[in-house]
Amino acid sequence: MTRDAPREVVRAACAEYGEDAVIDWCVAFLTGEVSGEAAYGAELPKLVAITGSDNPGGWKQPVDPVNYYWIRVWAARVFLYVWRDDVVDALRVAAVDPAWRVREHVARITAQRELGQLVDALLPMLEHELPRVRAAAVRAVGAAGEFEHADAIRPLADDPDHTVRAAVERALEKLEARLDRPVR
DSSP: OOOOOHHHHHHHHHHHHOHHHHHHHHHHHHHTSSOHHHHTTTTHHHHHHHHTOSSGGGOOSSOOGGGTHHHHHHHHHHTTTOOOTTHHHHHHHHTTOSSHHHHHHHHHHHHHHTOGGGHHHHGGGGGOSSHHHHHHHHHHHHHHOOGGGHHHHGGGGGOSSHHHHHHHHHHHHHHHHHHTSOOO
């Protein structure tokens, strides 16, 4: 069985329900306004629409609450493909989500959409135990940070993980180009 790419799933959901409705659902999922129980209960059609799966996660019913964080991951992922400016407030909430995958998505969105207002909220991720989370935060700083944020990522130039080190190099280059001034 082939699955559509997330971008196509989001486009289909927006075509069927309207972009504003899909964004509203995802904000509610991401901020916890819709609980995990409700997402797999009365709100399941919305979850199905944004994931493209009749059984999001593929778990047996009832879904173990330990997996509810995936609802927030899937909701955040939608904002890589559709946008409305008021989503920033939901992302600010999600920047401190207990699930690292949610925070990683916030960093990805911050980088993609150059959301400078979220950079400070992502700085704690620079110390995360997982290299992919640190690298995502570094990329967000490079794409959306200001001059003073270079100091936060510079120490990661010596990170034990090569992907983080490479992300720092690219982020510092990006900051210099964007800000039109040296940051090293």
